Amino acid sequence: MMKVVIVDDEPKVRQGLQTLIPWESLGFTVAATAANGQEALVVIKEEVPEVVIVDIRMPVMDGLQLIQQLTSIGHRMQFIILSGYADFEYAQQAIKYGVTGYLLKPVDTREMSANLIRVRERIEQERAQRSHSQREAVNQELILRNLLVPQETQDAMGDPIKGINQIQEAGLLWNSYEVVVIHPLGSALDRALAKLSDGLKPLIEGRSKGAVAVISPYVVLLLNEPLRGSQRRASLYDEIMNADDGVRFAAATGGAVSAPELVAESYNKAQEAVRLSFFSEKGCLLGPSPHQHSTSESSHVYRDSAEEMEDLVFRLYYCLDVGNDAFILSLLQEAAAYFITQHQDEKAVKESFFFLSNAVIHKLNASARMDSKETEAVSRFLNGIFQQPYLGDLLEAIHRFLLAFAHKSEPGGKEQDFKKMIDFIHKHYADNLKLETLAGLLSYSTAYLGQLFKNRTGEYFNTYLDKVRIQRAKELLSQGMKVYEVAECVGYTNVNYFHSKFKKYEGRSPSEYKNH
Structure with missing residues (x-):
């Protein structure tokens, strides 16, 4: 009833x-x-x-x-x-x-x-229509899985003619196929898979571009047209990003194939490319043949593993100790190339960099004891090595930390330089000041100087500069100057931008501040 x-x-x-x-x-x-x-x-x-x-x-x-x-x-x-x-x-x-x-x-x-x-x-x-749609959806998902992983259901599609009929009934009989595999990175995998799948279905199935399935740990797209050209690949990558903004992921295509029985081949290639995404370029849809070993093409002749590792530790430590910062990143890249020639996978490469970084940090700090904050920072950094999704990100993170740690351990000199930098900001706040400009004046790397500044002041450089400017703006407004004049005097060429910055830090507009 x-x-x-x-x-x-x-x-x-x-x-x-x-x-x-x-x-x-x-x-x-x-x-x-x-x-x-x-x-x-x-x-x-x-x-x-x-x-x-x-x-x-x-x-x-x-x-x-x-x-x-x-x-x-x-x-x-x-x-x-x-x-x-x-x-x-x-x-x-x-x-x-x-x-x-x-x-x-x-x-x-x-x-x-x-x-x-x-x-x-x-x-x-309406009930009958919904029931029919649900049966169709279940049928399509089953056939899609059969195409991607045929060995799981070989009996169901053992007869080629029957298989083709089933594919046609499911609406999956096309002239070409291309599989794209998307692997969410980080925790909460089930949630990320569901959100990505829900976000992509209207874009793929809703526009009759193919079908979407979840085969953990992947969201799988079966496209009915090949992704020819870099523009189409870039467009699909952007759609994946927009499907669940904030989710980090790696995505790869297995290449186009011309028949249903070749779909599994495209799927396997896409999976392999995603598994090797750590060694690939980030921020793009990977291809079926990623150049993950390009860094191993080196003329360097490597020695025994233990000797090579010991040599890398010594050279990194020496460059950091004498302040030869320019060579640190190239040494880390050389280490990566060496680990890859040893056929190390992602886990092994991260373990090698963990050992390398830990050894260098202990050599840099051999003559002094780390306080609890330093110990915590080092522990957080070393554990973070295993969370890096790409080799390039890993090298940059190690590069930044080792530079900051080495300069923090240096005796003398740095305190005076830091005072000079603060004085310079307070004198020249109205100019177009940039962190890289100060880094050049003081002969530091921009990354190191930014870290030093944050450690000493508790603020990022741009935030500190904004606060100096807003403080001076308050003084000028109290003297009766007009808002647009004050904006120009403290270094903001755009009055609206000055207005938003002032309100951000003071909780009211420049005019309100002036009137009260």
Whole structure:
């Protein structure tokens, strides 16, 4: 039986409808009644009826407001409107909300019964369509998995003719195929897979570009047209990023194939490319043949593993100790090339860099004991090595930390340089100051100087500069200068930008500050 809720502010109408309509013979049962829209919301939430019979004119919340609220929150139900007024304007509004029937009071029982029969047939038809769509979706997903991993269901598709028929019925018989594998990086894998899949289905299936499936730990796209050219690959990569903004991922294509039985080959190549993404370029859709060993093409003749590692530790330590910072990154790249020639996989490379970094840090700090903060920073850095998704990111992270750690361990000199930098900022805040400019003046790397500045002040360089400028701006505003004049005086060429910065740090606009 389908549930019905009757909503009318007149008790006689509610009672009459319950008594006079042959509900059971029509396939319905009256689950509840309500005197207004507000009461109906509570009842409908509890009963979840298929049909709501509702009066237009009611106190508290009228019928159209009730229908509007229910449809806006996604309730799927049929509405029959009752009205004591032959008001066509109401009928038009009701039709806009997808109302199935519109009856005038007093209600004719035969007309109401006829409306209920039409409503029941409509509900049954929609249920059948949804059931068919769900069966089609299940069928398509099964066939898609069969194409990607045929060894799992060889019996089901053992007959080639039967297999082709199944593929055609599932809507997957195309002229070409290309598999793209997407691997979310980091924790909360199940959540990331679900969000990526949900975000990509409208873009791929909704636009008839192919099909989407989740085969953990991947979201898999089966495309019906080859991704020819870098522009199409870049466009798809952007769509993947937009599907769940903030999720880090690696994605690769297995290349285009011309027949269903070759889909598994494209899938395997895509998986292999994703597995090797650590060694590849980040921020792009990888191809089926990533150049993961390009760094191993070196003329350097390597020695025994232990000797080579010991030599890398010594050379890194020596360069850091004497302040020869320019060679640090090239030495780290040489280490990466060596690890790759030893056929180390991602895990082994990270372990090697963990050992290398730890050994260098201990040599740099051999003559002094680290305090608890330094110990914590080193521990966090070393553990972070295993969280880096790409080799390039790993080398940059090690490079930054070793430079910062080495310069922090140096005796003398640095405190004076830091004071010079602070004095320079306070004297030249109105100029177009950049961190790299100061780094050049003081003969430091920009990365190291930025880290030193953050460690000493607790602020990033740009934040500190903004605060100096805003403090000076407050002084000038207190002297009666106009806002645009103050903006120019403290180094902001754009008044609107100055306005936003001032409000960010002071909680009110320059004009408000000046007036008070």
